Amino acid sequence: MIFLNLFLINLLSTAAEQNSNGGYCDAGSKTCDNQLEVTHDYKLIFYDVNPPEGFNLRRDVYMRFAIMLAEAKKRGRSDWRLVLPPWYNLYHWRSAHSKSDPQPWSEFFDVESLKSFAQVLELNEVIDKAAKKPLQIDTLYVLQNFENPFENGVFEEKWQLTSECEYEGNYWGYNNIEAKEIVCVRFQGKISKLWELIYQHPSDRKVMFMHAEIPLHDNYGSKSYWDCRKSMKYSKPLIKTAKKFINKKLDCKSEQCSTYLAIHWRRRDFAYSRPNDVPSITGTVKQIRVAVDKNVPDVKKIFIATDADSSEIKELKSKLKEEGYNVYLYNPSESDLKEFKDGGVAIIDQIICSHAAYFIGTHDSTFSFRIQEEREILGFDSNTTFNRFCPDSGPCEKPSRWKVII
Numbered sequence: 001m002i003f004l005n006l007f008l009i010n011l012l013s014t015a016a017e018q019n020s021n022g023g024y025c026d027a028g029s030k031t032c033d034n035q036l037e038v039t040h041d042y043k044l045i046f047y048d049v050n051p052p053e054g055f056n057l058r059r060d061v062y063m064r065f066a067i068m069l070a071e072a073k074k075r076g077r078s079d080w081r082l083v084l085p086p087w088y089n090l091y092h093w094r095s096a097h098s099k100s101d102p103q104p105w106s107e108f109f110d111v112e113s114l115k116s117f118a119q120v121l122e123l124n125e126v127i128d129k130a131a132k133k134p135l136q137i138d139t140l141y142v143l144q145n146f147e148n149p150f151e152n153g154v155f156e157e158k159w160q161l162t163s164e165c166e167y168e169g170n171y172w173g174y175n176n177i178e179a180k181e182i183v184c185v186r187f188q189g190k191i192s193k194l195w196e197l198i199y200q201h202p203s204d205r206k207v208m209f210m211h212a213e214i215p216l217h218d219n220y221g222s223k224s225y226w227d228c229r230k231s232m233k234y235s236k237p238l239i240k241t242a243k244k245f246i247n248k249k250l251d252c253k254s255e256q257c258s259t260y261l262a263i264h265w266r267r268r269d270f271a272y273s274r275p276n277d278v279p280s281i282t283g284t285v286k287q288i289r290v291a292v293d294k295n296v297p298d299v300k301k302i303f304i305a306t307d308a309d310s311s312e313i314k315e316l317k318s319k320l321k322e323e324g325y326n327v328y329l330y331n332p333s334e335s336d337l338k339e340f341k342d343g344g345v346a347i348i349d350q351i352i353c354s355h356a357a358y359f360i361g362t363h364d365s366t367f368s369f370r371i372q373e374e375r376e377i378l379g380f381d382s383n384t385t386f387n388r389f390c391p392d393s394g395p396c397e398k399p400s401r402w403k404v405i406i
């Protein structure tokens with residue numbers, strides 16, 4: 001098979017003089033001059049995801065790659081490392097604090113724990129943002145969907161090179177990363193099929209996949225899936241802050257609380273793009289009332305995690321109070337917001353929901369899915385976890401139950 005060498009590019013302006021802290025580095029120092037040592041020892045897989053995708057779908061994409069590497073290692077192929085794409089300019093992050101530098105995974109996760117499952121590296125372990133010598137990706141694969149995934153009525157796993165694709169080389173704001181060769185490829189199927197692409201160029205030591213959300217899990221919900229998911233522990237400061245809130249406001253000191261019901265009330269783009277999946281405010285209150293009476297009748301505290309705007313939150317709170325409930329939201333102080341940023345605040349919301357006596361999520365929200373997984377890991381009865389808000393009228397499909405495999 002012949003690969004089309006589409007463009008040889010040199011996207012770079014030359015050296016970035018200023019480092020990410022706004023300071024200057026001395027020419028010739030290790031941090032200015034790298035790639036760091038690590039790039040010489042291993043082969044590296046980089047990836048990035050379609051820009052509008054949110055944090056929680058990106059977590060799932062990470063798992064696909066981490067499992068792909070862990071499975072390859074089990075088969076004796078341990079020369080590749082996965083480079084964690086920094087969190088940069090996410091569409092849903094609106095606070096000014098979140099619009100700054102690319103954030104490493106250690107701000108959200110316990111990276112040592114990630115490393116216990118798969119051989120991963122932070123981007124800043126591979127190249128400094130201020131490094132003068134550019135890091136060169138040998139082959140950058142720009143993945144695209146097939147126009148008709150069900151050609152001849154069947155979904156077949158396949159890939160095919162194409163001559164054109166849309167591509168914006170952004171590299172998370174690092175202007176010292178470049179690609180030697182760009183390859184456009186239509187792809188459908190499981191992620192392990194990417195090895196076929198990788199081994200087309202056996203001498204490559206650094207490859208990157210754009211639109212990495214396109215390849216699917218080999219086995220969603222398998223034992224490897226759960227082993228990987230369990231390794232995605234949150235960073236200690238986020239856990240500490242969430243636990244403090246649970247302890248102080250929600251009166252609970254244990255892992256499985258009995259004192260509150262939690263909801264994930266996804267609004268914004270969901271409320272207007274999926275009006276048939278989400279309830280009105282009055283409908284929400286009715287459904288909470290029914291869930292409490294039926295499942296946790298002693299509970300008086302309701303915790304709300306939401307992306308709703310303040311007027312909707314105000315109305316929901318006041319209606320719940322009229323029903324006799326005490327209502328709680330985690331509203332970060334200015335200093336917490338500065339420290340944790342939007343991504344950390346969202347995880348604190350998720351942790352609080354994970355420990356509730358009963359949880360109601362939003363249909364098809366990956367934010368809710370990640371909470372459900374955490375509750376499975378914590379050992380909650382699945383009946384308290386796989387619950388969703390229904391629309392005020394019309395069909396309401398039950399959530400799939402993805403039970404933990406030990």
Ligand SMILES: Nc1nc2c(ncn2[C@@H]2O[C@H](COP(=O)(O)OP(=O)(O)O)[C@@H](O)[C@H]2O)c(=O)[nH]1
Nearest residue numbers: 054055056057092305306307346349365366367
């Ligand atoms: N703090 C907070 N942020 C939320 C909440 N719900 C949604 N968001 C924000 O909106 C984004 C939604 O995107 P995503 O993570 O892909 O989840 P999905 O779109 O619901 O599947 C999240 O990553 C958060 O930034 C919430 O309950 N609390």
Ligand SMILES: [Mg+2]
Nearest residue numbers: 053054057366
């Ligand atoms: Mg999303």
